[in-house]
Amino acid sequence: MDQMRLERRAAMATLLANRGDDLLVIPGLGSTAWDAVAAGDDDRNFYLWGAMGGAAMIGLGLALARPERRVAVITGDGEMLMGLGSLATIGIQQPRNLAVIVFDNGAYGETGMQPSHTQGGVDLIGVARACGIATCLDVRDENALANLALRVQNLCETLFARVQIAADEPPRVLPLRDGIALKNRFRAAVGIKP
Amino acid sequence: MNALTGDWPDRLFETLKRSGVRQVGYVPDAGHARLIYRCRADSEIRDVALTTEEEGVALAAGAWLGGERAALLMQSSGLGNCINMFSLARACRFPLLMFITMRGEWEEFNPWQVPMGSIVDPVLELCEAEVYRVRVPGEVASTAERAIQQAFGDERIAAVILSQQLIGRKVWTK
Numbered sequence: 001m002d003q004m005r006l007e008r009r010a011a012m013a014t015l016l017a018n019r020g021d022d023l024l025v026i027p028g029l030g031s032t033a034w035d036a037v038a039a040g041d042d043d044r045n046f047y048l049w050g051a052m053g054g055a056a057m058i059g060l061g062l063a064l065a066r067p068e069r070r071v072a073v074i075t076g077d078g079e080m081l082m083g084l085g086s087l088a089t090i091g092i093q094q095p096r097n098l099a100v101i102v103f104d105n106g107a108y109g110e111t112g113m114q115p116s117h118t119q120g121g122v123d124l125i126g127v128a129r130a131c132g133i134a135t136c137l138d139v140r141d142e143n144a145l146a147n148l149a150l151r152v153q154n155l156c157e158t159l160f161a162r163v164q165i166a167a168d169e170p171p172r173v174l175p176l177r178d179g180i181a182l183k184n185r186f187r188a189a190v191g192i193k194p
Numbered sequence: 195m196n197a198l199t200g201d202w203p204d205r206l207f208e209t210l211k212r213s214g215v216r217q218v219g220y221v222p223d224a225g226h227a228r229l230i231y232r233c234r235a236d237s238e239i240r241d242v243a244l245t246t247e248e249e250g251v252a253l254a255a256g257a258w259l260g261g262e263r264a265a266l267l268m269q270s271s272g273l274g275n276c277i278n279m280f281s282l283a284r285a286c287r288f289p290l291l292m293f294i295t296m297r298g299e300w301e302e303f304n305p306w307q308v309p310m311g312s313i314v315d316p317v318l319e320l321c322e323a324e325v326y327r328v329r330v331p332g333e334v335a336s337t338a339e340r341a342i343q344q345a346f347g348d349e350r351i352a353a354v355i356l357s358q359q360l361i362g363r364k365v366w367t368k
Contacts, residue, residue, distance in 0.1 A: 024259075024260075026256075046259055048282075049285070050278075050281050050282065050285065051252060051255075051278075051279055051281060051282035052278070053248070053252075053279075054248070054249075054251070054252030054255075054279055054282060055252075056252075057249045057250075057252035057253045057256065058252045058253070058255050058256035058259070058282075059256060060242070060253055060256060061217060061252065061253040061254060061255060061256025061257035061258075061259070061260070061262075061264060062256035062257070062259050062260045063256075063260075064217055064240050064242075064256075064257065064260075064262070065216070065217070065256065065257045065258075065259070065260025065261060065262035066260040066261070066262075069260075083249070083252075085244075085245030085246055085249060086245070086249050086252075088245050089242065089243065089244055089245055089249055092243060093240075093242060179282075179285035179286030179287070180285075180286055180287050182286065183258075183259065183286045183287070183288065186259055187258075187259060187261065190259070190260065190261065191261075192261040
């Protein structure tokens with residue numbers, strides 16, 4: 001079964017290849033942050049080292065502030081489960097430039113692979129749809145992943161995607177830990193004067 | 195005077211708008227009802243209703259990453275919902291401007307409001323927030339200006355506590 005699932009590093013690399021100048025990325029804490037660094041560190045990534053449950057809302061604030069840019073939140077199922085209410089908030093706001101993408105391996109990778117609610121059957125696509133997000137993509141294979149990457153490149157709606165990935169643990173590739181530095185370089189990269 | 199008829203919420207709204215606040219996150223609250231109404235009615239301000247106050251801490255960080263100023267409105271009970279999310283503001287020095295209406299401190303009918311209401315000040319201090327308390331309507335706007343300067347000028351957490359005397363007693367019988 002797991003052999004059928006997508007490999008997380010390759011999936012992240014596919015999503016961030018040809019990202020274009022205007023794509024801003026919020027990788028959620030833990031494995032998705034390591035995946036994003038492994039795909040190539042970028043000043044326009046604001047990696048989280050904490051604030052669990054906050055990734056989607058950071059994306060919302062950013063998307064509303066910069067409507068001319070595309071924003072992708074790429075986080076894990078555990079992180080998303082801690083902030084499920086933010087899907088309801090996003091469903092009300094409906095920014096046209098926000099994609100919330102969940103790498104779902106059904107487990108808490110940073111703490112010993114304990115099962116998450118998604119492994120027990122909680123359906124994040126169903127939650128997002130019920131929150132009013134019209135475009136919800138269930139990504140289970142390479143074709144669907146390529147389609148998602150294309151949708152993100154041409155983002156013009158609020159989009160939610162669940163990417164079914166294998167519960168493996170590739171070697172950690174750590175981003176900068178200094179939150180102030182991460183913030184300042186991100187703001188400089190989007191053209192904000194200090 | 196209460197929050198619906200007094201004019202301090204209007205002065206506060208004008209201060210926020212003049213200072214460039216463009217996103218206002220809130221969990222609906224009777225003490226902030228007039229201010230929320232003004233934000234919802236204004237085309238330049240994006241009002242963001244939240245399911246829990248901690249969403250607003252993250253929203254404000256995202257806004258600042260994009261170069262925009264945000265404010266977060268809540269009542270005292272909501273402060274407890276935010277504590278871990280404050281680590282985002284503290285670790286990264288994000289500006290976080292909060293307006294907190296008090297419950298549980300003055301003519302409170304509901305005893306369940308007291309446990310959180312009674313620890314608002316020490317919790318904010320432990321979280322390294324600049325705390326400004328307002329007890330009279332005429333000082334709301336000027337205090338807000340100081341908090342705005344502190345939050346966005348110095349990238350700090352600044353909290354304006356609006357005492358329950360300003361809000362008035364909640365009417366339980368109609």
